[in-house]
Amino acid sequence: MKFNIHHLAAALLLSAIHCQLSTALAQGSLTPPPGAPAPTMKTLDQIEARMPISSAPFTITVPGSYYLTTNLTVSAGDAITIAASGVTLDLSGFTIASTDPSTTGTGILLNSGLRNLAILNGFIQGGVTNNGGVYTGSGFGSGIFGFPQTLRVSGVSVSGCLYLGIYLGNGDSTVVESCIVRTVGGDGIVAATIKSSVAKDCGGSAIYGFQVADCRGESTGGGIGLSATTALNCCGFSSSGDGLDATAAQNCYGLSSSLGSGLYAETAQNCKGSSSSGTGLYANTANNCQGASSSGTGLQAYTAYNCIGQSNGSGSGVYADYVAVGCYGSSVSGYGVRGDLVNNCYGKSTSNTGVSAPRIAIGSYGTSTSGTGLMTIMANSCSGSTISVFFPYDM
Amino acid sequence: MKKSFPWILTAALGLVVGPANAFEGRINATLTRGGQSQTFCYTVGTKDLRIERGETDRPHARNIFDLQTGDLTLLFPHNRSYVRLKASNPNSAPQVPGMPLPPGGLPPGIGPQPQAAAPPHVPAPPVPPNLPALPPGIGPQAGATPGAPPMPGMPAMPNLPALPPDVGPQAGATPGAPAMPGMPNMGAMPMMPMPGMDQLELKATDDTKTLLGYACIRYELKQRGEMMEIWATDKLLPYQSWQQNQPPRFGPRMLEEQWPELLKARKLFPLLASLKFENGPERLRFEVTTITPEKIADPDGQLFQPPADYHQLDPLPF
Numbered sequence: 001m002k003f004n005i006h007h008l009a010a011a012l013l014l015s016a017i018h019c020q021l022s023t024a025l026a027q028g029s030l031t032p033p034p035g036a037p038a039p040t041m042k043t044l045d046q047i048e049a050r051m052p053i054s055s056a057p058f059t060i061t062v063p064g065s066y067y068l069t070t071n072l073t074v075s076a077g078d079a080i081t082i083a084a085s086g087v088t089l090d091l092s093g094f095t096i097a098s099t100d101p102s103t104t105g106t107g108i109l110l111n112s113g114l115r116n117l118a119i120l121n122g123f124i125q126g127g128v129t130n131n132g133g134v135y136t137g138s139g140f141g142s143g144i145f146g147f148p149q150t151l152r153v154s155g156v157s158v159s160g161c162l163y164l165g166i167y168l169g170n171g172d173s174t175v176v177e178s179c180i181v182r183t184v185g186g187d188g189i190v191a192a193t194i195k196s197s198v199a200k201d202c203g204g205s206a207i208y209g210f211q212v213a214d215c216r217g218e219s220t221g222g223g224i225g226l227s228a229t230t231a232l233n234c235c236g237f238s239s240s241g242d243g244l245d246a247t248a249a250q251n252c253y254g255l256s257s258s259l260g261s262g263l264y265a266e267t268a269q270n271c272k273g274s275s276s277s278g279t280g281l282y283a284n285t286a287n288n289c290q291g292a293s294s295s296g297t298g299l300q301a302y303t304a305y306n307c308i309g310q311s312n313g314s315g316s317g318v319y320a321d322y323v324a325v326g327c328y329g330s331s332v333s334g335y336g337v338r339g340d341l342v343n344n345c346y347g348k349s350t351s352n353t354g355v356s357a358p359r360i361a362i363g364s365y366g367t368s369t370s371g372t373g374l375m376t377i378m379a380n381s382c383s384g385s386t387i388s389v390f391f392p393y394d395m
Numbered sequence: 396m397k398k399s400f401p402w403i404l405t406a407a408l409g410l411v412v413g414p415a416n417a418f419e420g421r422i423n424a425t426l427t428r429g430g431q432s433q434t435f436c437y438t439v440g441t442k443d444l445r446i447e448r449g450e451t452d453r454p455h456a457r458n459i460f461d462l463q464t465g466d467l468t469l470l471f472p473h474n475r476s477y478v479r480l481k482a483s484n485p486n487s488a489p490q491v492p493g494m495p496l497p498p499g500g501l502p503p504g505i506g507p508q509p510q511a512a513a514p515p516h517v518p519a520p521p522v523p524p525n526l527p528a529l530p531p532g533i534g535p536q537a538g539a540t541p542g543a544p545p546m547p548g549m550p551a552m553p554n555l556p557a558l559p560p561d562v563g564p565q566a567g568a569t570p571g572a573p574a575m576p577g578m579p580n581m582g583a584m585p586m587m588p589m590p591g592m593d594q595l596e597l598k599a600t601d602d603t604k605t606l607l608g609y610a611c612i613r614y615e616l617k618q619r620g621e622m623m624e625i626w627a628t629d630k631l632l633p634y635q636s637w638q639q640n641q642p643p644r645f646g647p648r649m650l651e652e653q654w655p656e657l658l659k660a661r662k663l664f665p666l667l668a669s670l671k672f673e674n675g676p677e678r679l680r681f682e683v684t685t686i687t688p689e690k691i692a693d694p695d696g697q698l699f700q701p702p703a704d705y706h707q708l709d710p711l712p713f
Contacts, residue, residue, distance in 0.1 A: 104706065133453045135474040141706065162474050163708055170712030185474025186708060203473050204640065208711055221473055222456055222639030229645055240453075240639060245646040259428055264646040277429030284647050296429040296678070313430060314676040321619040334675060338620065358620070358673070 068094040077105040085115045091122020101138045103162040110146025117151040126160035135185035420688035427680045443699035446637045477701040597657040606666040623670040631664035
């Protein structure tokens with residue numbers, strides 16, 4: 001009880017001090033400033049220096065910072081045209097829409113060669129829909145279109161356009177980040193650098209860029225799900241094209257529902273590819289990868305390290321043009337694992353050869369139901385359900 | 396020698412301008428891969444070629460090739476648009492999409508460099524400090540040909556220590572010693588090519604046969620463990636495969652994507668082609684089913700042009 005009384009007293013003392021301080025700080029000087037009285041208010045420009053846009057169509061011809069004050073809708077043509085460099089356009093969470101039945105306009109059109117642009121935070125929306133692979137409806141032809149030199153698009157969602165979502169041409173300094181494109185008849189997002197973005201239900205290629213990271217692209221047509229020189233932590237799906245194409249792919253997944261390759265890269269690391277009839281994963285060098293195909297080859301590479309491949313048809317599980325190391329492959333009627341040099345691999349096939357090594361096999365095992373388990377010229381420390389080896393060592 | 400000059404000039408001009416196509420008519424073909432089949436109809440005019448898919452399960456792209464320039468127009472019925480793709484140069488094989496260059500070209504010192512002067516905004520590379528002279532035979536040496544790129548010299552092979560007795564080939568083997576058993580006849584070790592830089596060569600064989608009334612020669616195309624057998628004729632038109640989308644893309648190129656270009660460069664059209672893994676099942680088969688020579692009627696001039704209500708799109712960049 002004694003403890004509680006002390007605490008109560010301390011709290012009352014602090015409260016009294018706080019009230020006195022607040023009172024002292026709240027009031028200004030009682031001495032008026034010298035001279036005649038003058039307004040002390042801030043101008044509107046001081047409070048909001050940006051220029052408002054409240055109607056469309058609107059063309060920006062002067063550098064500066066612009067913002068939307070409301071949703072905008074056009075019935076024909078382009079909504080906003082940027083015709084000057086040094087422009088920041090903040091959509092402020094509003095929507096730019098179109099009801100144009102000709103679908104030829106653009107939500108935000110950029111004149112060519114502009115620099116230092118930014119487009120932020122909002123929505124561009126048309127009424128185009130995908131009906132069984134055919135894109136029809138009214139609205140914009142493209143969401144954001146142009147050939148700028150430097151531009152950043154951030155936090156913008158585009159949907160329902162007949163042709164293109166966000167297309168920034170071949171400028172080397174264009175960045176699209178945290179954007180979403182959905183239901184466009186052609187290409188989804190095309191820019192130099194694309195990150196943390198999604199393009200889905202695109203009739204053409206969904207995402208196409210130089211550096212692409214943390215993205216997902218889905219093509220409903222013959223386009224590629226995601227295509228990049230470097231793809232990091234990405235997913236790409238395609239109905240009839242390749243799921244994901246890249247010069248270098250890391251931590252990526254690609255899926256093709258048709259003849260295309262699931263994932264297709266010069267170098268693939270920690271990746272997975274799946275395909276219906278094409279090759280699951282095709283790479284020059286595959287490292288820690290997995291590939292699967294219903295009727296094609298599961299994983300094909302010049303050199304495959306620590307990979308898994310599976311084919312449920314006539315393709316091979318793992319087909320290494322040169323070297324397979326630490327791989328597992330299985331196939332119904334193709335090779336389980338094939339490589340000129342096979343090292344520490346396990347191959348399984350129902351009717352073909354489990355492990356086929358036209359030159360050398362080391363430390364590998366092959367099994368086959370009706371074919372040969374392991375077949376090679378020179379083998380060292382290998383075994384199989386049945387083996388066919390010209391020069392066995394340590395076996 | 397003088398007489399041959401006009402002939403050479405004429406031949407060169409012929410290559411540049413390109414002759415009108417000899418064959419006119421329709422060709423139907425089937426491509427089977429991974430258990431799936433696609434059918435194609437080639438409508439061959441005198442100057443243009445139209446390729447379309449036979450399937451109607453989805454609105455497939457249509458191709459229109461200008462046979463003289465090699466330009467390709469891709470028609471996309473699914474959203475009524477089209478893209479025009481220029482050929483790299485007239486009458487050449489279709490562009491082989493190589494490694495895409497980064498915008499602005501390759502970094503200095505890597506790959507082929509443009510001859511033009513550097514743009515003004517690109518700072519000149521710093522002058523390297525004076526380095527100590529390289530040992531003879533290593534790296535560029537003073538006194539190299541001006542303007543010529545310095546070629547690094549190959550260091551001399553060191554003398555290898557002698558192998559222990561009974562291991563490997565011995566110099567001056569003891570006379571009378573039993574000869575080593577001959578190694579089995581194994582194929583030569585393949586040269587390790589740079590990944591993605593294999594040179595594919597279409598080799599003609601002596602085999603011939605007539606397919607659908609056309610005399611064909613058998614060609615072979617080999618790449619590592621894959622072998623493609625192609626029966627082709629030069630009496631139709633240079634082959635062009637159907638493109639479902641814009642061809643330039645990143646990543647490597649599979650054999651099935653390269654063989655059409657090799658045929659086209661030789662002005663051959665395949666009537667039957669089969670791609671197999673070595674001793675493996677067939678994984679791609681292209682087969683012409685019908686060839687109908689006929690005059691192609693195009694009264695409204697629309698067969699080899701995009702429809703009027705189609706919207707032209709820009710090709711993919713980079």
